[in-house]
Amino acid sequence: MATATKIDLSPVTDSGIYSSNVREDTARTASEILQDDMAAHHVFFNDQHFHNHIPHQLLSIYALGAAPEDIKACYERNKSYQRPVLPTSQDVIQSMHDVAKFQEHLGKEENYPNFLAFFQHEIEAKGVGGVLGEYLFAGDERAENMMCRLFAGLVHPLIHLGFGIEFNQPAIVAQGLAQTAVHDDWLGRTFFLPAEKMAGGVGKPGQKSLLQLINEMRADKALVQSVQWSDSNKIKDGVLHRAPEQMLKYASQFTVSEDQTEERLADMINTVAYYTGAAQRPTREMKLDFFLIHCVNSSIFFSKIINLPSLNQRSKLRMLEWKGRVDLLMYTSRGTPDLLLDEVANYPTKEDWSQIFARSIAHPGDDGHLAKLARALAHGQKVCQAYESKNPEMPIKGDMWLRIGNIAVDSTVHEEDKPMWIRSTGFDEAWEQAHI
Structure with missing residues (x-):
């Protein structure tokens, strides 16, 4: 079962809005590799904030009928240039429960792993719907701050969050929210x-x-x-x-x-x-x-x-x-x-x-x-x-x-x-x- 920390795709329930010939063995392989990507790689693969597209690609080709070897080949090709995951800080993660501190941490790339852990904990406690309602759609200052970032970065936070929602993967929703949090809000x-x-x-x-x-x-x-x-x-x-x-x-x-x-x-x-x-x-x-x-x-x-x-x-x-x-x-x-x-x-x-x-x-x-x-x-x-x-x-x-x-x-x-x-x-x- 998919959780806020575990990616688990089922062809029966998690094949997406549009799919073609989805395979059980591919679902297993994609789940394992997406789990590895989440544990090993940062959200940006360079200092210009170019995005890690591995989850987007693997979920897309899984939905289009890819075989396990296709998933593995794509991952091997695209993991070579990714940056390693950044360290987390328990103090920062805990401080995010304070609304003012949460907003202070926004827009800072180094806080991606902290936001990821924070949103994983929140989803475990409140569910995906509850967290989206509170942190994106509540209409208060914190949620508006997040909404202002969702369509930034050539809509990549939106795309990442969309994949998590579409494929019923709370962990990818957490990634999408964390990615949203470290983008800027000027747009x-x-x-x-x-x-x-x-x-x-x-x-x-x-x-x-x-x-x-x-x-x-x-x-x-x-x-x-x-x-x-x-x-x-x-x-x-x-x-x-x-x-x-x-x-x-x-x-x-x-x-x-x-x-x-x-x-x-x-x-x-x-x-x-x-x-x-x-x-x-x-x-x-x-x-x-x-x-x-x-x-x-x-x-x-x-x-x-x-x-x-x-x-x-x-x-x-x-x-x-x-x-x-x-x-x-x-x-x-x-x-x-x-x-x-x-x-x-x-x-x-x-x-x-x-x-x-x-x-x-x-x-x-x-x-x-x-x-x-x-x-x-x-x-x-x-x-x-x-x-x-x-x-x-x-x-x-x-x-x-x-x-x-x-x-x-x-x-x-x-x-x-x-x-x-x-x-x-x-x-x-x-x-x-x-x-x-």
Whole structure:
């Protein structure tokens, strides 16, 4: 049985929101290796705070039907560059029960193992639902401090927490909360909270879909020109530096009332797949943007989050609103790329989902991003099918999901002189730098 300190996957109960041919022997192997990763490795693998993706990759390929040897091969390949786990301090862990001290420890990388131990103890005592309710969704100063960090770091804390929730693993939930705690909060303070205030709070009936807002933003010259290739951080130094009011104006318009939840979920999943797949150049090879794929990869968890019995309605709506807002921000920050839907619609579907999954599992250079993307796209097709006739304006429909899946595996073929992904696809320089 899975606990706050023990990872234990069962194919019967823990195969995830979307899975294909999950195996019992793989579940055992993945559980053992994820346990080893938790005991041996730090959350960041370098000083630039690049994230340890091992749990993301292993859970993704496990859900896609990987064999035990695939799990072992991925772990061997990706553990070589991880940093060892940092020491814990019992004094620091104990002090975290004090609200003021807890907040003093936030945002400090060295406290990751302390936060991990703290959240493991809390989950053992109160359960996952109780801990999420208290430390993320309570609405008090401490919980708001954590919420402001959840969507930081290219939404990696959200992704990690999402995997823990999706696969019913309290230990991975504890990792996700600990990871959240050591990220910074500037994006929450500068963007999410002001957008929410401008929207008039949480759960207001939304007048515009995410797709409508994307199209309006593309026509806003000030917003489009707010990001420059030379910006080191294209969110902080670009859009939120040069056009914060415009960005907040659009972000605040993405709101979700209770009766809109399912439809807005489909809208969000469809829109991020659209801008990730269609951000192409007709004279270039097909490539997908590394930053934009994170919006797709993190979308899958919301099918579970909006149905969590332990989560109150306001928190579900708030999570979905923040997800839509970060999707708007991410698109603009990549240079507001032109979206060429015909490039997707005309792409050949040489392989079906099972073949795409097999290639994602076996990819010799993937650290989990490709496998996450393939699974999220297949899930997106499942979610959005029900809305194709009701919402014909949704751009990704029918076999386009499979076409983007084919683009994903074809464009990431392992070649020494070519990157798997393009970065900031709206800029000419990104394509030139990638030698495509």
